[in-house]
Amino acid sequence: MAPAKPKADLQQIVTANRLSDGLVIFLGAGNVWTENVAEASVLREPAAVEAALEFGKACVAERLLVDPYAVDVTVEADGPVPTRLRERIRAFGPTARTDVENAAPPRAGAAA
Known part of the structure; x- marks a missing residue:
């Protein structure tokens, strides 16, 4: 676990993986874990980040x-x-398009 960054414009969330299914989760209000990054609590004080990480350690135990x-956020x-x-991919999913069958252009001479 990386320690919180001591800087004036600190904005971080806490993330982990749920042990039962491996899904990415985020710490939200009231120390409730959520799968939705939009529900993650944005922490702006080093003490708040440390407290959230301590809660995470208790959940590991x-x-x-x-x-x-x-994780640093905007x-x-x-x-x-x-x-x-890396963290955007964990939060929002793969960068590959899933709305097309084959995004690569056909090769020259290939049968259509």
């Missing part, structure tokens, strides 16, 4: 989740958005 850690109209690509 109870075998509810694994690997809780803090706050947009729809809620928090992780700043790193």
